[in-house]
Amino acid sequence: MTATERERVAAPHPTDFLNVDALLSDEERLVRDTVRAFVRKRVLPNVARWFEEGILPLELSRELGELGLLGMHLEGYGCPGASAVAYGLACMELEAGDTGVRSFASVQGSLAMFAIHHWGSEEQKREWLPRMARGEAIGCFGLTEADFGSNPAGMRTSARRDGDDWVLNGTKMWITNGGIADVAVVWARSDDGIRGFVVPTATKGFSTAKIEHKLSLRASVTSELLLSDCRLPGSAVFPEVRGLRGPLACLSEARYGIVWGVMGSARACYEAALDYAKHRVQFDRPIAGYQLTQEKLVNMLLELNKGTLLALHIGRMKDEGRAHPAHVSFGKLNNVREALAIAREARTILGANGVTLEYPVIRHMNNLESVLTYEGTSEVHTLILGQSITGLAAFS
Amino acid sequence: MKIVVTVKLVPDANTEKRIDPATKRLVRAGVETVLNPFDEYAIEAALQLKERLAAAPGSAEPATVTVFSMAPESAREVLRKALAMGADDAVLLCDAGLQGSDVWATAYAVAAALKKVGFDLVVTGGLADDGNTGGVPGALAEYLGVPGLTNARAIEVADGKLKVQRETDTGYQVVTGPMPALVSVTMAIGEPRYASLKGIMGAKKKTITTISLAELGLDRAVGSDGAKTEVRELAAPPVRGKGRVVEASDGAQGAQVIFDYLKEKKLV
Ligand SMILES: Cc1cc2nc3c(=O)[nH]c(=O)nc-3n(C[C@H](O)[C@H](O)[C@H](O)COP(=O)(O)OP(=O)(O)OC[C@H]3O[C@@H](n4cnc5c(N)ncnc54)[C@H](O)[C@@H]3O)c2cc1C
Numbered sequence: 001m002t003a004t005e006r007e008r009v010a011a012p013h014p015t016d017f018l019n020v021d022a023l024l025s026d027e028e029r030l031v032r033d034t035v036r037a038f039v040r041k042r043v044l045p046n047v048a049r050w051f052e053e054g055i056l057p058l059e060l061s062r063e064l065g066e067l068g069l070l071g072m073h074l075e076g077y078g079c080p081g082a083s084a085v086a087y088g089l090a091c092m093e094l095e096a097g098d099t100g101v102r103s104f105a106s107v108q109g110s111l112a113m114f115a116i117h118h119w120g121s122e123e124q125k126r127e128w129l130p131r132m133a134r135g136e137a138i139g140c141f142g143l144t145e146a147d148f149g150s151n152p153a154g155m156r157t158s159a160r161r162d163g164d165d166w167v168l169n170g171t172k173m174w175i176t177n178g179g180i181a182d183v184a185v186v187w188a189r190s191d192d193g194i195r196g197f198v199v200p201t202a203t204k205g206f207s208t209a210k211i212e213h214k215l216s217l218r219a220s221v222t223s224e225l226l227l228s229d230c231r232l233p234g235s236a237v238f239p240e241v242r243g244l245r246g247p248l249a250c251l252s253e254a255r256y257g258i259v260w261g262v263m264g265s266a267r268a269c270y271e272a273a274l275d276y277a278k279h280r281v282q283f284d285r286p287i288a289g290y291q292l293t294q295e296k297l298v299n300m301l302l303e304l305n306k307g308t309l310l311a312l313h314i315g316r317m318k319d320e321g322r323a324h325p326a327h328v329s330f331g332k333l334n335n336v337r338e339a340l341a342i343a344r345e346a347r348t349i350l351g352a353n354g355v356t357l358e359y360p361v362i363r364h365m366n367n368l369e370s371v372l373t374y375e376g377t378s379e380v381h382t383l384i385l386g387q388s389i390t391g392l393a394a395f396s
Numbered sequence: 397m398k399i400v401v402t403v404k405l406v407p408d409a410n411t412e413k414r415i416d417p418a419t420k421r422l423v424r425a426g427v428e429t430v431l432n433p434f435d436e437y438a439i440e441a442a443l444q445l446k447e448r449l450a451a452a453p454g455s456a457e458p459a460t461v462t463v464f465s466m467a468p469e470s471a472r473e474v475l476r477k478a479l480a481m482g483a484d485d486a487v488l489l490c491d492a493g494l495q496g497s498d499v500w501a502t503a504y505a506v507a508a509a510l511k512k513v514g515f516d517l518v519v520t521g522g523l524a525d526d527g528n529t530g531g532v533p534g535a536l537a538e539y540l541g542v543p544g545l546t547n548a549r550a551i552e553v554a555d556g557k558l559k560v561q562r563e564t565d566t567g568y569q570v571v572t573g574p575m576p577a578l579v580s581v582t583m584a585i586g587e588p589r590y591a592s593l594k595g596i597m598g599a600k601k602k603t604i605t606t607i608s609l610a611e612l613g614l615d616r617a618v619g620s621d622g623a624k625t626e627v628r629e630l631a632a633p634p635v636r637g638k639g640r641v642v643e644a645s646d647g648a649q650g651a652q653v654i655f656d657y658l659k660e661k662k663l664v
């Protein structure tokens with residue numbers, strides 16, 4: 001590099017070091033800036049209290065709907081039909097606020113709405129999607145059961161045909177948005193394999209119980225779904241799809257959002273740590289001036305930028321129709337792992353302040369523990385990738 | 397009715413800024429450019445007015461909102477945001493010869509451009525976040541030859557007449573005037589809306605027209621050649637001293653200490 005080149009090239013940004021920004025279109029940047037502004041104003045000033053009190057204000061649903069962020073990558077039925085990259089950027093900004101807010105949007109858009117959009121009948125789509133896009137109706141997605149997490153194929157929840165009706169029995173566990181949902185997408189075992197059902201939560205025989213005492217994802221409602229002789233009309237079932245293919249298609253969508261989302265958490269932690277390190281003075285010097293702290297910050301910077309590039313790369317592949325579910329597993333495994341490492345490293349830089357809700361770091365760190373587990377644990381994604389490269393399944 | 401909102405593009409207040417000591421201008425490289433925050437209120441005011449006029453019974457032809465900026469070509473991206481919020485189209489006055497314009501030169505050139513664009517109502521922000529003079533709206537009204545109604549907290553249009561609530565330190569005045577006219581707004585007009593995703597995706601299809609100085613055929617020089625002012629010297633604001641922390645055994649005692657202090661300074 002010549003001296004003039006060095007002068008001409010702007011110094012790298014301390015967060016977006018690789019200038020990933022320049023790889024985005026005007027429209028993508030505008031999506032990002034809009035969601036960032038919303039989060040700055042609506043989420044950041046309140047989220048520590050939401051987390052502490054274990055609540056997520058319901059009105060957020062309509063606000064996210066007005067912005068067009070619910071089911072934003074779906075086409076038609078009141079959904080804007082944005083690109084995968086734009087959707088990813090929105091996830092990143094929402095999660096830079098809090099994983100609970102991003103999870104709300106993910107479950108609504110990528111699990112519940114996507115399931116109805118992808119597998120639903122015309123009638124189901126017309127009934128639910130426009131209201132869900134506006135945030136007037138909240139959805140949840142019931143796959144996991146207490147005894148069947150990583151292995152949903154073993155699920156016990158059953159669907160029995162009775163004349164034209166279906167009768168559902170069983171219990172779903174760990175269901176995000178469960179207790180606040182107007183509609184639940186429930187997967188159940190039938191004579192004809194696993195089927196999906198669109199269950200209005202007002203249906204007789206459907207109830208929920210709140211899961212308390214979480215120390216992670218506190219600004220998010222997690223519930224048990226109880227189905228006790230829950231009778232549904234024949235029109236409630238997804239007409240075509242049978243088997244695990246149904247729920248897995250949805251999970252791949254939501255996982256994709258996580259690849260971006262967790263880089264939002266990581267960015268929030270890194271920026272908090274960098275700022276803190278520059279201002280915190282010990283032994284008469286800002287701690288950012290010590291080599292050990294610099295090494296921590298630089299390691300965080302490397303993984304944050306690499307992870308963001310990875311998310312963008314997978315996003316572009318998805319927009320071009322070239323992303324395989326294993327690519328998404330690659331992204332989820334790497335980015336959640338690195339985001340968690342960044343959060344933990346950031347926490348050490350903040351010292352005692354790192355354990356309080358005054359700073360965003362421990363909130364993100366604890367949230368990321370849920371993300372490590374849901375939508376396929378890190379072990380499961382490792383096995384998916386292992387199978388992909390060896391051709392040998394090591395699940396069982 | 398054609399509403400034109402003038403917007404300035406300013407460096408993001410959240411980034412650190414530097415003034416080039418040689419040119420005495422802001423170093424723009426590496427600093428993100430955003431819509432002047434006060435102008436987002438002006439856009440909001442115009443969109444609200446458009447919506448209210450559309451909802452009014454028996455309204456004639458629908459109102460349109462055009463955003464206008466005098467700025468470099470790179471402003472297009474920022475103008476998209478205004479379009480995404482709901483403006484119908486945008487006009488960019490863009491020419492190397494405009495560099496170094498002061499309030500006078502800005503107002504003179506913008507007035508000529510707005511006459512070309514055409515308008516029934518011009519809505520401006522009260523202040524630019526960078527230049528900070530608040531001088532443009534008044535000068536602009538003068539050069540447009542229309543009434544300038546400043547510091548509006550509410551705007552109403554009825555029977556081709558304009559009625560605004562003009563904010564003062566103690567309350568507001570009700571001011572009326574004929575149209576065409578210029579109104580500058582305050583933040584009390586209402587929180588600017590977010591661009592919705594649909595708005596963002598729709599903004600791509602809206603047009604941004606560029607006009608150059610040559611098209612305006614101005615009879616006087618603008619840019620640094622025409623500027624009537626010159627920035628001679630720049631100094632950083634004095635560093636603020638450390639605040640005083642009141643330590644108190646309880647809230648009431650703490651309040652008393654603060655009250656005594658304010659009283660001593662004759663502030664209460
Ligand atoms: C906050 C939160 C929200 C959630 N929201 C939803 C929701 O909305 N809808 C929904 O359906 N579910 C939801 N889940 C459930 C989540 O998807 C499951 O928790 C997850 O799939 C893991 O299942 P499990 O907890 O039963 O763990 P298990 O499957 O019991 O796993 C325990 C451990 O064993 C490991 N393990 C399992 N099998 C293997 C193997 N073959 N080889 C090696 N290791 C293995 C796992 O990786 C893990 O480390 C949520 C969970 C949480 C925490």
Ligand SMILES: Cc1cc2nc3c(=O)[nH]c(=O)nc-3n(C[C@H](O)[C@H](O)[C@H](O)COP(=O)(O)OP(=O)(O)OC[C@H]3O[C@@H](n4cnc5c(N)ncnc54)[C@H](O)[C@@H]3O)c2cc1C
Nearest residue numbers: 402403466497498499520521523524527528529530531532
């Ligand atoms: C350090 C410094 C000191 C300066 N001092 C002076 C000075 O003393 N006298 C002087 O004449 N100039 C001065 N200038 C130049 C002045 O800031 C610019 O000329 C600017 O273009 C106009 O003034 P403003 O930014 O204060 O706008 P304001 O008058 O504060 O802006 C009010 C409103 O006018 C509209 N508007 C302003 N600019 C534009 C635009 N380019 N396009 C569309 N709408 C616009 C917007 O609606 C805005 O909300 C100075 C600049 C700098 C950097």
